[in-house]
Amino acid sequence: MSEEKVNYLKRREDLCKRIEEDSVIIVASSSVKKRNSDSNYPFRQDSNFFYLSGYDEPESLIVLRPEEKEKYILFCRDREPALEQWEGFRSGQEGAIEKFKADGAYSITKLDELMPSLIEGKKNIYYSMSSPNGLNNKIKKWVNEIRRNIRGGSECPLNLISLDSIIDEMRLIKSTEELDLMRRACEITSVAHKNAMQKVSPGMFEYQLEAEYLYSFMQGGSRSPAYNSIVGGGNNACILHYSENSSILQDGSLVLVDAGCEYEHYASDVTRTFPVNGKFSVEQKEIYKIVLEAHTEALKEVKPGNPYINVHNRSIEVITEGLISLGLLEGKVVDLINKGAFSKYYMHRVGHWLGMDVHDVGNYKVDGEWRRLEEGMVLTIEPGIYILDNMEQVDKKWLGIGVRIEDDVLVTSEGNEILTSMAPREPEDIESLMSS
Ligand code: GLY
Ligand code: MN
Ligand code: MN
DSSP, X not given: OOTTTXXXXXXXXXXXXXXXXXXXXXXXXXXXXXXXXXXXXXXXXXXXXXXXXXXXXXXXXXXXXXXXXXXXXXXXXXOOHHHHHHHOOOOHHHHHHHTTOOSEEEEGGGHHHHHHHHHTTOSEEEEOTTOSTTHHHHHHHHHHXXXXXXXXXXXXXXXXXXXXXXXXXXXXXXXXXXXXXXXXXXXXXXXXXXXXXHHOOTTOBHHHHHHHHHHXXXXXXXXXXXXXXXXXXXXXXGSTTOOOOOSBOOTTOEEEEEOOXXXXXXXOOOEEEEETTSOOOHHHHHHHHHHHHHHHHHHHTOSTTSBHHHHHHHHHHHHHHHHHHTTXXXXXXXXXXXXXXGGXXXXXXXOOBOSSSSSOOOOSEETTEEOBOOTTOEEEEOOEEEEOTTOTTSOGGGTTEEEEOBEEEEEOSSSEEETTTTSOOSHHHHHHHHHO
């Protein structure tokens, strides 16, 4: 996206205010990844890179030098019309300056030649320790090049500093313009879940239900899912990262679908679990209602000032109580929680930050303490119960039931707002939509 819709300049300026004087910031783009032979995976820009530039091409590098005339330099691919006819359009250095507002733009082929002089004399180099493209090694090489000329008067940088914690903090709190994009992603995804509930039927392959999601995403204006969709019927719902999506959906079983679209580089992440034939069985509904209560109760803990861990702890309490009530756990709630007995059936956290990445950046603890929620954070709430069909000492009526309910939630000044509430969650609402 160009500068007009999102204020990338402001983001770069904000970032530069958060670093030491006499510094340079380096951010590398993602690279194209080969799938096989001459075909590649769809290109997805590195989130930090896109956050600061809106520039969506591989083989690029951002250099920020706040004290210099050329504060924002973009290294990028050269225009090559003959190649572009095969591989697609490139902005080139001219586009980098005109459309993406770089103060200076250079050919990526000149990177090794120019970088030592751009770093020389700066005290600190900030870069992402998780950068793609082996940036680490390149920086070492540039610094060593400066060092070689130290007797000629070159000044070598003193510190390599991680950019991650600084930029993560910026990305953790969403601006109004980011929330507009996230709302759109959440809306498209909610519509896709509603549509899938109406389209599913026994005998379909899981991937055929997945196809409904992909269709809805693209029709809604999203170019791709934010992560590999999970469409698990029956026992497959109990496999947390199931991605084969290749079994037949059986009459009488549930299907768990964890699918969310990406819209303009922002993710949504939603799970709904619904009966393949449109009607929950008694046992399925009992498990479902516990997960739903855990979801409702956890949500009440999402409010500014509340430590993040309270949200998770509340979900554990409700699920433990529920499992006791069904005879799936035996003992006292406190003891079972202390022993972690719930983790036999609920083995993941209640959620995570959401943003440009589905598991978005940002620390969950600060100075050793669980972080307190703040207005503008977006997180998922996704409790679940999973009873694998090979579990021993479990009444067989429960076997092969897996339920997760996942929504995307914004922390507001008042408490929270569910961004994905359009997708039905109450079992009665799901059944009535499915029968309509
Ligand atoms: N879809 C990944 C997750 O729910 O965390
Ligand atoms: Mn998910
Ligand atoms: Mn999630």
